[in-house]
Amino acid sequence: MDLTWTEEEEDFRARLKAWLGLALPKLPAKPDPMDWPGRRAYDTTWQRMLYDAGYAGLHWPVDAGGQGATPTQHLIFLEETERAGAPYVGANFVGLLHAGPTIAAEGTAAQRARWLPPVLRGDEVWCQGFSEPDAGSDLASLRTRAVRDGDHYVVSGSKIWTSHAEVADWCELLVRTDPAAPKHRGISWLAMPMDAPGVTVRPLRTLAGSTEFAEMFLDEVRVPVANRVGDENDGWRVTMVTLSFERGTAFVGEVVACRRTLGELAAAARANGRWDDQELRRRLGRLNAEFTALWRLTQWNVSEAQRTGGVPGTGGSVFKLRYSHARQELYDAAAAVLGPESLDLSHDWTLDRLSSLSYTIAAGTSQIQQNIVAERILGLPKGR
Amino acid sequence: MDFRPTDDQRALQAGLRDLLEGRFGRERLRAAVDGPDRGPGLDRALWRELGAAGFFALRLPEEDGGVGLGLPEAVLVFEEAGRALLPGPLVATHLAAGTVAGAATGETVVTMVDGGLVEWLDAADRVLGDAAGAVPVRSVDPLTPLHRVPGVARTAPHPEAVLLTAAEQLGSAVRTTDAAVQYAREREQFGRPIGAFQAVKQLCAQMLVRAELARSAVYAAAVTADPVEIAGAKLLADDAAVRNARDCLQVHGGMGFTWEADVHLHLKRAWVRAERWQTAGAAAEVLAGAL
Ligand SMILES: Cc1cc2nc3c(=O)[nH]c(=O)nc-3n(C[C@H](O)[C@H](O)[C@H](O)COP(=O)(O)OP(=O)(O)OC[C@H]3O[C@@H](n4cnc5c(N)ncnc54)[C@H](O)[C@@H]3O)c2cc1C
Numbered sequence: 001m002d003l004t005w006t007e008e009e010e011d012f013r014a015r016l017k018a019w020l021g022l023a024l025p026k027l028p029a030k031p032d033p034m035d036w037p038g039r040r041a042y043d044t045t046w047q048r049m050l051y052d053a054g055y056a057g058l059h060w061p062v063d064a065g066g067q068g069a070t071p072t073q074h075l076i077f078l079e080e081t082e083r084a085g086a087p088y089v090g091a092n093f094v095g096l097l098h099a100g101p102t103i104a105a106e107g108t109a110a111q112r113a114r115w116l117p118p119v120l121r122g123d124e125v126w127c128q129g130f131s132e133p134d135a136g137s138d139l140a141s142l143r144t145r146a147v148r149d150g151d152h153y154v155v156s157g158s159k160i161w162t163s164h165a166e167v168a169d170w171c172e173l174l175v176r177t178d179p180a181a182p183k184h185r186g187i188s189w190l191a192m193p194m195d196a197p198g199v200t201v202r203p204l205r206t207l208a209g210s211t212e213f214a215e216m217f218l219d220e221v222r223v224p225v226a227n228r229v230g231d232e233n234d235g236w237r238v239t240m241v242t243l244s245f246e247r248g249t250a251f252v253g254e255v256v257a258c259r260r261t262l263g264e265l266a267a268a269a270r271a272n273g274r275w276d277d278q279e280l281r282r283r284l285g286r287l288n289a290e291f292t293a294l295w296r297l298t299q300w301n302v303s304e305a306q307r308t309g310g311v312p313g314t315g316g317s318v319f320k321l322r323y324s325h326a327r328q329e330l331y332d333a334a335a336a337v338l339g340p341e342s343l344d345l346s347h348d349w350t351l352d353r354l355s356s357l358s359y360t361i362a363a364g365t366s367q368i369q370q371n372i373v374a375e376r377i378l379g380l381p382k383g384r
Numbered sequence: 385m386d387f388r389p390t391d392d393q394r395a396l397q398a399g400l401r402d403l404l405e406g407r408f409g410r411e412r413l414r415a416a417v418d419g420p421d422r423g424p425g426l427d428r429a430l431w432r433e434l435g436a437a438g439f440f441a442l443r444l445p446e447e448d449g450g451v452g453l454g455l456p457e458a459v460l461v462f463e464e465a466g467r468a469l470l471p472g473p474l475v476a477t478h479l480a481a482g483t484v485a486g487a488a489t490g491e492t493v494v495t496m497v498d499g500g501l502v503e504w505l506d507a508a509d510r511v512l513g514d515a516a517g518a519v520p521v522r523s524v525d526p527l528t529p530l531h532r533v534p535g536v537a538r539t540a541p542h543p544e545a546v547l548l549t550a551a552e553q554l555g556s557a558v559r560t561t562d563a564a565v566q567y568a569r570e571r572e573q574f575g576r577p578i579g580a581f582q583a584v585k586q587l588c589a590q591m592l593v594r595a596e597l598a599r600s601a602v603y604a605a606a607v608t609a610d611p612v613e614i615a616g617a618k619l620l621a622d623d624a625a626v627r628n629a630r631d632c633l634q635v636h637g638g639m640g641f642t643w644e645a646d647v648h649l650h651l652k653r654a655w656v657r658a659e660r661w662q663t664a665g666a667a668a669e670v671l672a673g674a675l
Contacts, residue, residue, distance in 0.1 A: 002387065306386065
């Protein structure tokens, strides 16, 4: 049980901090949250700055264009970038946190060379076309068809809840390549260019009023067979790799941001007198315990990954379950601190409160995560 | 940074688990609760064996006859004690090793007044704090005799006592999770194991999440010894121990409500520990104060 950092890790942290201090003032002003092209430009600018400084794809393998850093260094990176108030991955989320790592793990040399460098440089943005109107939690029941025609697949169907689809260049797309096979066996994982003829994106408004996700209609879209990652009909296995990245590491940096917010909430409550309310004060104290422990749980998971090296394990589901609820409690507490002001949409915390509602749904609902924990970690029988 | 226990730490923990399984397994536990010799008596022979195994002297320097280990190791062995529902004023005696003669070896049983309560008063050789006017309580926990001490103001909690109690709560939370999962795999209704039903699965999954979060908090607090982290560890471990015991009882159905099932013993001990050293409210105030 060692929570100290090696000299090497401390050096890494010091260099990173120094760089952040110089780099952040050079960032352009933050765009309006509703302005997606503006947000893409902002997020990819930051990614390019990271790339030029040698911090892009920090923990990706070197042969995938990454820096081959240890999971611990990646943790330090997340800690320091959040602490410094640097932008979160934003529009680069899918490319950096799950499509990229999946291609690095499962793609051919040619696929890695084609797709990974532009993600790292911030030149190309990815989105995730997994869910369909009738295939959410039951993802494997997806129906979007891909029929082989020479060296192309012809893809027809529709996808939904596709985050960042409006501004994406590529889509990690799940398609059914063998309709006769059992549902988990007939799926393939394709990289689809978003500008291909036949792709229509229709933005959907979220409950927060923004359009961060979209519906996607695919009408005889031709995708080269060479864009398939993994074997034909082996897409479900590839998908499990993708999802373990999504759940395992994708939310980690946000814990630091939540702790910062909690400090701001306490300051606000002290300033407006609500700190005298014992119940509210203790609620904030309790959240302090939660987020501190979630950070320690992350260090535990990272220590585990460091030892086994590779794909994060099911520990990610344990983390995601608790984190998604704690985040919602955090912003409910923010509303209690704000009082009537919490009804004002121009307050960041009000928007954050609304967006926190997605955390128990996106990337697998809490109910589905609980099934995963029960069946894969605790070994309870499959059933209904 | 490698947060996970080292091989030596794992071996220490496994060693105590083996000792307790051999010396205070399920049968002994039930005999202590139900047997003819039950009552205020403490198993002195077991207490001395714990002493010989270094349970009390764990953190005393080697030159003073101790084992020379630290809080992380203490937390791992107290987790085992909590898992086994080992009775006795373990925390008080552990803390008294080095200051009260015989505590380190398990010859002297030491208890301590805290928050108007004192446990194992009649069995103890030494009482730290003022137990004048102590009145016996019909203790909810059959394995923890309690006295109330009127007029005692709660003093600032001893951080190490808080942490070690949290470690016991963690052990209990892990144990009730294991018990629920095992029962859910074996008990059949509607022609299948109840663990195949989602409502049962979800209870079990939530138990694991609570226990693992408490583990991270308790282990980290043992490494940093930071009073705010210790308060967080107690808060989360109390919560995990009490709520996991309740959920474990629910998974056991009517069987869970019987005296024969062990789960009520975990719940009752968890309630006792939650009242000791630092309550949830007090811990939350410490955590709030640090924001
Ligand atoms: C903000 C946001 C962004 C998203 N971004 C993307 C994206 O970029 N790409 C993408 O592909 N998808 C995305 N999604 C979709 C997301 O993955 C799905 O919404 C999610 O998996 C749930 O599917 P569903 O919405 O169809 O709900 P359903 O599956 O219909 O579930 C409805 C309710 O039933 C419960 N339920 C369903 N099945 C079970 C079961 N077996 N046991 C217990 N309860 C069950 C669920 O927990 C839920 O409470 C996004 C979602 C959100 C909210």
